[in-house]
Amino acid sequence: MLLRTLAKAILPLVCAWARQHEGTILRTGSPLNAEEMIMARRAGVRHPERVRTLVVGSVPPRLPPIIRAIANKLSWGPSTTAGMALGYGIFLRADQRARPALLIHELAHIAQYERLGFRPFLKQYVQESLTTGYPLGVLEEEAQRVARHLS
Numbered sequence: 001m002l003l004r005t006l007a008k009a010i011l012p013l014v015c016a017w018a019r020q021h022e023g024t025i026l027r028t029g030s031p032l033n034a035e036e037m038i039m040a041r042r043a044g045v046r047h048p049e050r051v052r053t054l055v056v057g058s059v060p061p062r063l064p065p066i067i068r069a070i071a072n073k074l075s076w077g078p079s080t081t082a083g084m085a086l087g088y089g090i091f092l093r094a095d096q097r098a099r100p101a102l103l104i105h106e107l108a109h110i111a112q113y114e115r116l117g118f119r120p121f122l123k124q125y126v127q128e129s130l131t132t133g134y135p136l137g138v139l140e141e142e143a144q145r146v147a148r149h150l151s
Helices: 002-028 034-042 065-073 100-116 118-133 138-150
Strands: 052-056 083-086 089-093
Touching (some): 002 052, 002 089, 034 100, 089 100
């Protein structure tokens, strides 16, 4: 119960942070190439033309302090995270960029955003990460399954 309350309390901050970084990726990132567009469609993305990727040194960049503290508790952060989907934007860690399975995994998350909506996706993902444990949530397991199937 406490973890669900925590998830609900931090959701507005998570959503604001995610929207800000999605905007950065959409403005400065690269569109998918022809092969990646095919991967996106196979992963269930309805609008692959909207997707942008941004290669960065670490994922996620600049977490707010409260989210950073929670991420550290979950062993989730720049040293362990290779990619992250935020709406139609994808951060890819530079040293992991060439892994097709990683891109497919993140594209599966984009399909989930499309299916559920931005805020509902984040609400479910945060709740699952805090209560079930990362990476054991339904959304994460689905993305892993899609990546295994399509890689």
